[in-house]
Amino acid sequence: MSEPVASLTFPRAVGLSDGATVELRLLTRADREALLSFARALPEHDTLFLRVDITDPAVVDEWLENVERDRTITVLAADEAGIAGYGSLHLSNAHWSRHVGELRVISGERARGRGLGRRLTEAVFAVALERGLEKMVAQMTLDQQPAIATFEHLGFKPEALLRDHVKDQAGKKHDLLVLSHDVASFAAQLAAYGRGGE
Numbered sequence: 001m002s003e004p005v006a007s008l009t010f011p012r013a014v015g016l017s018d019g020a021t022v023e024l025r026l027l028t029r030a031d032r033e034a035l036l037s038f039a040r041a042l043p044e045h046d047t048l049f050l051r052v053d054i055t056d057p058a059v060v061d062e063w064l065e066n067v068e069r070d071r072t073i074t075v076l077a078a079d080e081a082g083i084a085g086y087g088s089l090h091l092s093n094a095h096w097s098r099h100v101g102e103l104r105v106i107s108g109e110r111a112r113g114r115g116l117g118r119r120l121t122e123a124v125f126a127v128a129l130e131r132g133l134e135k136m137v138a139q140m141t142l143d144q145q146p147a148i149a150t151f152e153h154l155g156f157k158p159e160a161l162l163r164d165h166v167k168d169q170a171g172k173k174h175d176l177l178v179l180s181h182d183v184a185s186f187a188a189q190l191a192a193y194g195r196g197g198e
Contacts, residue, residue: 011024017115022079022116023078024077024123025075026074028064028067029064029068031076032057032060032061035060035086036055036057038082038108039054039055039060041108041109042106043109070091071090071093072088072090073088073089073091073127074086074088075120075124075127077107077116084107084110084116085116085117086106087105087124088103088124089103089128090102090103099132101136101183102136103124103125103136103137103138105124105147118150129183129187134182134183135181135182136181136183137159137178139178139179141174141175141176141177142174143174151179151181156180158178158179159178159180160177161177162175
């Protein structure tokens, strides 16, 4: 069994399902160029539905500012080839939803199908637990079936379907699925599988 990631010790090495190892660490300003390179190497379809254009240096600079202001926590997965993926926890500024965090996870093509998404999600949930968050949400379009399947496997449940809510760069409309998960129950799930701590 691979080493658990539910503690918040970063950086740390974690194993993937194929036996490879990646390092999980927190995003810093020093990662700016590597993050841009990662984003620009993503297939076009992967970037169609991102909330912001992470290939744009100004957008990445704003992301880094949010990290430094503690509005966003991003965990990078890196190996000898560079950034393999990331998981971000976006915190709400609204008073009534400070108990909710939004999870965004993306893996580069070379890291898919190897359990990286799950490892990043576990790491972000550990951060959410430390922050006292109670609920996590994730949003994706219905055609992102592999991502939906991964999140449902982790215990996320569909909570809302927003019809024609997203328009891609070609102007085509897509339905947006909102999934949610109780943070404490996720921690209990990890513990049940022996992955809840050191």
